[in-house]
Amino acid sequence: MKLFTLPNIITLGNLLCGCLAIVCAFNGNLVWAAYLVGIAAVLDFLDGFVARALKQHSPIGKDLDSLADMVTFGVVPGVVMFQMMNIWVNVHDVEGLFPHANQFTEASWMKFLPYAAFLITLFSALRLAKFNNDTRQSDSFIGVPTPANSILICSVPLIIKQISTEGWTIYPPPSTGLPLQQLGEQLVPYHAQLIDSIVSNIWVLLGIVVIMSYLLISEIPLFALKFKSFKWKGNEIRYSFLGVAVIMIVLLKYIALPLVIVLYVLLSIANNLVSRNRTRETGNENR
Amino acid sequence: MKLFSIPNLLSLGNLLCGCIAIFNVIDGNIGIAVYLVLLACVFDFLDGFAARGLNQGSPMGKELDSLADMVTFGVVPGMVMFQMLRFTHEPDLGEWGSGISWTIAYLPYLGFIIPLFSALRLAKFNVDTRQSESFIGLPTLANALLICGLPVLFELTDSEKYQFTGYNYQLIAAYSPGFTDFLFDMQVAFYNFWRSQLTLSVVAVVMSILLILPIPMFSFKIKSLKWKGNEIRYIFLLMAAALFALMKLAALPMVVVVYIVMSVIYAVTKRNSQQA
DSSP, X not given: OOSOOHHHHHHHHHHHXXXXXXXXXXTTOHHHHHHHHHHHHHHHHHHHHHHHXXXXXXXXXXXXXXXXXXXXXXXHHHHHHHHHHHHHHHHTTTTOOOTTTOSOOOOGGGGGGGGGGHHHHHHHHHHHHHHHTXXXXXSEEESOOHHHHHHHHHHHHHHHHHHHHHOSOOSSOOOTTSTTGGGGGGHHHHHHXXXXXXXXXXHHHHHHHHHXXXXXXXXXXXXXXXXXXXOXXXXXXXXXXXXXXXXXXXXXXXXXXXXXXXXXXXXXXXXXXXXXHHHHHHHHHXX | OOSSOHHHHHHHHHHHHHXXXXXXXXXXXXHHHHHHHHHHHHHHHHHHHHHHHTTOOOHHHHHHHHHHXXXXXXXXXXXXXXXXXXXXXXXXXXXXXXXXXXXXXXXXXXXXXXXXXXXXXXXXXXXXXXXXXXXXSOOHHHHHHHHHHHHHHHHHHHSGGGSTTSHHHHHHHHHOHXXXXXXXXXXXXXXXXXXXXXXXXXXHHHHHXXXXXXXXXXXXXXXXXXXXXXXXXXXXXXXXXXHHHHXXXXXXXXXXXXXXXXXXXXXXXXHHHHHO
């Protein structure tokens, strides 16, 4: 049994990124935590790829991959979510420690609300444990994969950073002369504030936690991006999804990330409905 | 496949303790984190017990247990080591003391080899079928207890009881003033030795290697409560109880060291007796 094969070392790199991201997130640097999750996602893709290319499949490698995923795509999103909720709790001063710091003083039990963020970690663990023992998942996942969940949650701090530094920019920029544009620079901070207040609201975050926790262990089949061939035929949904995703990311940058994940889930549901109808039709014809 | 069975809920409790412990470690409350790790140990023991008792053992439960162990007994000690290395300053920076040396800036990240090797160990353990009565390689739980026990031990040695500043110190100072200087030097030397980044780094590396070395370690899955066949377990438990009675929680690192040493001696004598 060889421990230090190339795929395993790449998996350990994934795990190291996860550990660093945890430290970054707890020290308040959520943006860097999100970047590290991005690097880890690339490494996670690479280790499977290298293992297939070098034919170095091993049960140890599979287990190690799942353990690394647990930290990077289970603990890190939980911690990022915890910090975002904690920031909201501190800004709204639920303990009433800083009477002049803000306008609202909320109930003090709300200071325990951020711990609900660890539901993400718990359900990621359930999903990974279920996934490893489920033989149905070859070219489709059942339930949202943990990296997708992780990207969705870690995109929130990136979006807040994007709109606070660049404003609400869309490429191509809206031409001058539109009525909205005449409002001038006031428009940008208004939108930034609006999106910030929606995205960093604790109840919205709690909603994301509950929905994502459910989706992680739900029985919805989602198509996987593992290509068996690169032909258009049979890969229609993968290519069209990738095309739309690339366009959205180019236009909207980080704002596109959660939209892409939502699109992924919706496309998968649509795909299931279509293929179910198709099998029903062919079934009727055969009869 | 039932997701929310009692053993699985206990495993999730273990995982939750781990998550909150990580938060407390980074927040600077290592004291709370140690208690959370101990609580997680209880959960870890209970989930296996419940699975056997309720006949709910499943491959999924085993996998979940291992994932929870990864966080609680892999990531948490890594974070503790990171924090210890980060807040350990070399006593004398000498001529280059004006800037921050690379050891202060980068050496703390060495702490993360503990999660990496814990992951390797857990992956190996899951696949290895030889491990029924004894573990092969140091269990991650023992490693976690040793690393998380170190801050408690440091706190104890820092407290007044173990410092040469109390009544004894004054007594010695009254009779032989020169000797106190020697004692003080010894104390500083001891402090600097254990608190030095070098020693902590060596501990991190040695524990990491022990995690994946194929040394047989005795486990506590007892088949009977008889003395015969369980000698080593009973002797170890007595020694551990004595150490805890003397030093309370600060005995944790010592107990783990005793466990490692006894396992090695046991393995060697067993091999010799088999050869004879």
